[in-house]
Amino acid sequence: MDRLASAIKNGNAGLAGACNAAMIEGTVGGIYMGDLEWQDVDTPETYANLNDPGLLLRMLQL
Numbered sequence: 001m002d003r004l005a006s007a008i009k010n011g012n013a014g015l016a017g018a019c020n021a022a023m024i025e026g027t028v029g030g031i032y033m034g035d036l037e038w039q040d041v042d043t044p045e046t047y048a049n050l051n052d053p054g055l056l057l058r059m060l061q062l
Helices: 002-009 015-025 044-049 055-060
Strands: none
Touching: 002 015
16 A cells, blocks of 8 residues: 555555555566557546447557
8 A cells, every 4th residue: 555655645546556566566567468458447437438338449559
């Protein structure tokens, strides 16, 4: 929770900001995903994208 509070203080209110801070500290790691697309769902706007039926198709065509 300290990392999340720090990320919010630095203007990054998403959970990804806290995860990035933890990765820089070396307390968590990541997994290489190759060319796969990732979409954080941590804001009302990104949640609204889940209701877009063409989103997955557009992501797969990138």
